[in-house]
Amino acid sequence: MNILTNPYLYMKRTLRFNMLSFILMFIPLAIFAQGTITGTITEASTSNPLPGANIVIQGTSTGTTSDFDGNFTLNVDSFPVTIVISSVGFESQELTFDSSQTINVALQDGLELDEVVITGNRSKPRTILDSPVPIDNIGVEELTSGGQPTIESMLTFKVPSFNAQNQAISDATAHYDPADLRGLGPSRTLVLVNGKRKNQSAQVFLNRTPGKGEVGIDLKSIPVAAIERVEILRDGASAQYGSDAIAGVINMVLKKDVQYSTFTTKTGITSEGDGFNFATDFNTSLGFGEGGFVNLTLGYYNQELTNRAGTPGIADLPSDARPNEIAWAENNPDLGMKVGQPDLEKGDVFVNLSHPIGDNSEFYTFHGYTLRTGRSFAYYRAPYWRRDVADAGFITAPEDFQGYQPTFETRIKDNLNVAGINMDLGDGFNADLSLTFGKNSVSYTVNNSVNRDYLADNGTSPRTFNPGGYSLSNVIGNLDFTKAFSEMVSTSFGFEYKRENFISNEGDPLSYYGGGSDSFAGIKPEESGEWDRNNFAAYAGLDFDINEDLLLGVAGRYEDFSDFGDNFSWKVSGRYKLGDNGALRASYGTGFRAPTLHQRHLTNSQYIIVASSPEPLLQGTLANNNPAVEALGVPNLFAETSKNLAVGITYRVDRNFSASLDFYQIKVDDRVLFSSQIGSDDDDTTTNPVEQILEDNGVVAVQFFINAGDTKTTGADLVLNYRNIDMGSGILHASLAANFNKTEIDAIKTPDALADNGYDIFERIEKGLITSARPRSKFIIGLDYLADTFEIGLYNTLFGKVTITSPLGEEFDQELSSKLATDLSLKYKFTDKLSVTGIVNNLFDVYPDVTKASTGTAQAGSRFVYSSEVQQLGQLGTNFSIGLNYRF
Numbered sequence: 059m060n061i062l063t064n065p066y067l068y069m070k071r072t073l074r075f076n077m078l079s080f081i082l083m084f085i086p087l088a089i090f091a092q093g094t095i096t097g098t099i100t101e102a103s104t105s106n107p108l109p110g111a112n113i114v115i116q117g118t119s120t121g122t123t124s125d126f127d128g129n130f131t132l133n134v135d136s137f138p139v140t141i142v143i144s145s146v147g148f149e150s151q152e153l154t155f156d157s158s159q160t161i162n163v164a165l166q167d168g169l170e171l172d173e174v175v176i177t178g179n180r181s182k183p184r185t186i187l188d189s190p191v192p193i194d195n196i197g198v199e200e201l202t203s204g205g206q207p208t209i210e211s212m213l214t215f216k217v218p219s220f221n222a223q224n225q226a227i228s229d230a231t232a233h234y235d236p237a238d239l240r241g242l243g244p245s246r247t248l249v250l251v252n253g254k255r256k257n258q259s260a261q262v263f264l265n266r267t268p269g270k271g272e273v274g275i276d277l278k279s280i281p282v283a284a285i286e287r288v289e290i291l292r293d294g295a296s297a298q299y300g301s302d303a304i305a306g307v308i309n310m311v312l313k314k315d316v317q318y319s320t321f322t323t324k325t326g327i328t329s330e331g332d333g334f335n336f337a338t339d340f341n342t343s344l345g346f347g348e349g350g351f352v353n354l355t356l357g358y359y360n361q362e363l364t365n366r367a368g369t370p371g372i373a374d375l376p377s378d379a380r381p382n383e384i385a386w387a388e389n390n391p392d393l394g395m396k397v398g399q400p401d402l403e404k405g406d407v408f409v410n411l412s413h414p415i416g417d418n419s420e421f422y423t424f425h426g427y428t429l430r431t432g433r434s435f436a437y438y439r440a441p442y443w444r445r446d447v448a449d450a451g452f453i454t455a456p457e458d459f460q461g462y463q464p465t466f467e468t469r470i471k472d473n474l475n476v477a478g479i480n481m482d483l484g485d486g487f488n489a490d491l492s493l494t495f496g497k498n499s500v501s502y503t504v505n506n507s508v509n510r511d512y513l514a515d516n517g518t519s520p521r522t523f524n525p526g527g528y529s530l531s532n533v534i535g536n537l538d539f540t541k542a543f544s545e546m547v548s549t550s551f552g553f554e555y556k557r558e559n560f561i562s563n564e565g566d567p568l569s570y571y572g573g574g575s576d577s578f579a580g581i582k583p584e585e586s587g588e589w590d591r592n593n594f595a596a597y598a599g600l601d602f603d604i605n606e607d608l609l610l611g612v613a614g615r616y617e618d619f620s621d622f623g624d625n626f627s628w629k630v631s632g633r634y635k636l637g638d639n640g641a642l643r644a645s646y647g648t649g650f651r652a653p654t655l656h657q658r659h660l661t662n663s664q665y666i667i668v669a670s671s672p673e674p675l676l677q678g679t680l681a682n683n684n685p686a687v688e689a690l691g692v693p694n695l696f697a698e699t700s701k702n703l704a705v706g707i708t709y710r711v712d713r714n715f716s717a718s719l720d721f722y723q724i725k726v727d728d729r730v731l732f733s734s735q736i737g738s739d740d741d742d743t744t745t746n747p748v749e750q751i752l753e754d755n756g757v758v759a760v761q762f763f764i765n766a767g768d769t770k771t772t773g774a775d776l777v778l779n780y781r782n783i784d785m786g787s788g789i790l791h792a793s794l795a796a797n798f799n800k801t802e803i804d805a806i807k808t809p810d811a812l813a814d815n816g817y818d819i820f821e822r823i824e825k826g827l828i829t830s831a832r833p834r835s836k837f838i839i840g841l842d843y844l845a846d847t848f849e850i851g852l853y854n855t856l857f858g859k860v861t862i863t864s865p866l867g868e869e870f871d872q873e874l875s876s877k878l879a880t881d882l883s884l885k886y887k888f889t890d891k892l893s894v895t896g897i898v899n900n901l902f903d904v905y906p907d908v909t910k911a912s913t914g915t916a917q918a919g920s921r922f923v924y925s926s927e928v929q930q931l932g933q934l935g936t937n938f939s940i941g942l943n944y945r946f
Contacts, residue, residue: 093137097161099128099145108145108165109317110286116140116152118542120418120482125315125351133417135484149713190611190633190643192706192720192775194290198313201282203842203851204881205897205939207326207335207359209285209310210237210277215855215881217290218797218836219306219775222277223929224399225267226366227922230500232400232434233468234261236269237277239292239305241799241832242724242771244274246651248295248303251280251310252410252424254476254536255299257496260528260560262656264679264732266916266927268831270824271732271763273654276498279428279472283322283339284355284408286313292775294702294724296649297613297629300554300595304649304700304726312410312424315351316343318891318945326939328364329903333399333934335361339406350413357406363433364398366905366933370920376442383442386460394438394463395921398933401433418482426474431467436577437921438463444576450513464507464577469527472498478536486542490552494536499529501563504575511572525574526565526581530655532558551598559590560655585661593619593652607635613647621658622696625650629702640709643720647702653695653730657763658682679732679761686755687762690736690748691809696765701725706775718777728807729767734821735759736812748815766807766819769828773799788845796837801829823915823927826863826871831928833858835876851883857930866914874907879931891945899937906930 099111107128114121115134121141124130132141137156144150148165196216206212210222214237222237236244244263249256259276263269288310295303319342327334339357346352371391375384387393410424441448441461448459478492504523513519538552565580574580599613611631618624629647636642663678680687682695706720737759738749745753752758776796783790806820835858843850856878864870880901887893909918909925916922924933 093158095132099124102164102166111145190631191293196288223932226397231263233432242305244269245272246304248307249275260498260530281357281406294649296627301652321944324941329936333364353410355408359404361402367392367395367397368923396435404430423477428472430470433467436464465505467503488540490538492536494534497531501527507576523569523575524566525569526563529561546603554595557592561588562586589659591621609633644705649700651698686757689751691811714782715780720775724771728765733819768805771801791842793840830861849885853881855879860928864913895941903936
């Protein structure tokens with residue numbers, strides 16, 4: 059039974075999760091330490107307490123963090139012991155003790171290479187310099203310095219290999235913004251929150267945008283105010299984390315016991331006078347019991363639509379235009395179109411809690427809930443496009459008919475709930491037992507529309523429809539162990555059980571009557587349903603520090619899925635230090651991505667009238683197990699597999715200057731593709747075998763998901779950082795980061811029944827969304843000047859070339875030139891706790907190249923000035939914003 063329609067089942071499931079969290083909190087543990095190290099951590103430059111600093115026993119994952127006042131207590135099993143103290147933006151310190159002591163430690167401003175990260179190595183934390191794989195560590199102040207409104211846009215302008223931009227006129231996709239690393243699509247980047255897997259979104263992207271046919275993570279559901287830092291592993295990691303970690307891993311680390319409560323508010327508007335936005339958030343920490351904390355984040359965000367539509371005017375009129383149609387086009391040269399970001403309103407609540415249990419263990423739990431509503435717009439139904447509606451006299455008299463523009467409105471909910479216990483089992487053994495529940499749901503409303511078939515049959519029609527929606531949830535149980543045998547040898551191993559559930563909710567009957575509501579037909583009873591699957595995984599990894607310079611690591615993971623089978627992924631990695639300041643690093647491994655439940659079971663179709671048939675026939679997206687799809691020879695979906703190779707060097711020239719360069723190659727086999735439409739050929743005099751299969755199944759045209767693509771992605775990442783440049787009255791931080799990336803399609807594997815009859819299941823315009831829709835290069839240059847009372851930031855992002863792939867042939871393709879976006883930030887500090895910041899994004903009002911009509915893409919040179927099929931810097935133009943930050 060569907061829990062959404064049965065409150066009792068929903069309450070029962072929620073109660074079970076809460077009961078388990080309660081039980082985990084009070085599991086008795088009897089773990090005794092032989093001594094304690096206590097102390098206070100401060101900032102060397104200001105002598106202020108430094109909360110949230112990591113204090114870890116070297117070679118283990120055993121550790122603690124400093125509290126609001128910079129104080130900490132670390133229990134140790136035996137002496138002598140070496141501890142590592144680190145914090146984002148500061149140099150690490152290593153200290154050795156022979157007995158219990160109380161210490162005071164002042165951390166110096168430092169390079170990112172000194173920062174300890176937890177992503178990419180499950181056996182023990184390492185600094186970025188010590189890691190055998192490339193990792194970015196971005197603090198929240200750096201994230202927010204550029205003035206972007208959401209986490210995905212912040213990462214786009216901070217991480218060269220990350221891309222996400224808003225989509226226009228693309229149904230639900232406009233409310234999610236597909237995002238990816240290294241141009242490999244939203245499905246192949248794993249997202250973690252505090253090291254725990256974030257649930258995928260309920261929406262599969264079906265429109266012609268980057269990421270078409272894929273499912274990503276709803277990054278908008280993670281409020282920036284709750285984040286302490288973001289760790290980005292730029293390497294395949296399926297052997298450690300499982301499915302999806304082909305391009306890399308993004309780990310959102312939540313704030314803990316922060317020193318100050320923070321209130322932030324911000325508002326902005328574009329130079330065109332639209333896109334007004336307002337944001338406010340609050341973050342604070344409270345003491346909890348003996349040595350515990352509760353971190354609370356509340357957030358609100360509202361944005362209004364933007365419009366960058368073209369103005370074709372009367373040039374779009376048909377030759378038999380009616381007087382009211384001519385007058386409408388003359389009065390509305392943009393033909394009523396709204397092309398830009400949607401209206402959006404969002405509220406967030408995040409809680410991160412921790413409490414010690416015994417001397418060396420802790421209970422932790424974190425919870426997030428986001429509710430978001432949005433409104434985007436379909437094509438305006440010009441009066442000459444809908445003469446049947448005009449002639450019905452339903453909306454207005456026929457001679458006064460002005461057409462109509464349907465809206466596509468969403469209500470998106472996302473929640474994440476995690477509870478667990480970190481346990482120090484003694485003798486270098488640590489365990490982490492956790493339970494995760496995550497869910498994302500979307501429901502649709504279509505307003506200002508008409509069901510034309512219902513109107514024709516009944517002389518009237520509703521104007522508002524509820525076409526249904528989707529939800530995806532998962533429950534994950536993890537048991538993870540780490541063991542440090544010595545400072546040279548450490549291991550990690552663990553187990554995971556996951557259950558996923560996908561629901562397709564039926565729309566109201568009039569939303570799917572006949573052809574359905576105009577612009578988006580509802581989900582039919584036969585398309586609705588509930589599907590689930592489960593999988594079990596076991597993994598292990600071993601790190602061997604052969605000597606102080608040479609590290610070798612190996613990892614493997616076995617995973618078995620109930621709906622398609624199993625997979626084993628493995629990885630080897632190594633790092634060789636170049637003295638104390640540099641390292642060579644390399645890795646090679648395999649990976650995989652499980653097809654999502656959406657891709658296996660989604661049906662999104664409509665019935666159309668065909669003259670040769672007495673009954674309406676089906677067309678649209680059909681599920682992988684639909685009889686018509688199976689008859690075409692399309693196999694049951696199975697896992698994509700990958701081979702990842704990476705090699706790089708990182709070097710710290712001096713205390714303030716560092717550089718890294720990494721090369722990579724990622725081969726993906728049996729990539730899941732969303733096919734082109736398969737239907738009748740151009741010969742109306744004969745019926746080919748494919749047409750016969752479709753006819754036998756009552757289908758006129760079909761699209762489907764299929765394991766058919768082999769791709770190869772090669773590229774390089776360059777990072778340069780120069781910090782603490784003395785400018786007399788202040789200091790200057792400078793950075794340059796760049797990504798070079800190229801994806802090629804090596805093969806498209808077509809089922810015999812389709813290949814033998816000349817069908818192309820993945821046309822060149824679909825291939826272009828994979829190979830040339832994202833920039834092949836991106837450069838980010840940042841300058842930050844910090845003085846006593848003010849700060850200035852200047853950031854330049856150069857988006858490389860992209861290509862609009864024409865359906866008419868290669869000679870009609872259009873290459874769009876590189877574009878430079880310049881952001882300027884000025885922050886004035888009234889006190890050390892109160893500041894105001896003014897930001898100008900895209901200072902020089904740069905837009906993409908205008909799309910040529912000769913490309914033959916949808917409404918190019920007409921309703922659309924800029925292409926929505928490729929992405930660089932977006933279509934907002936200049937944006938002005940001002941914000942206030944108060945700490946107390």
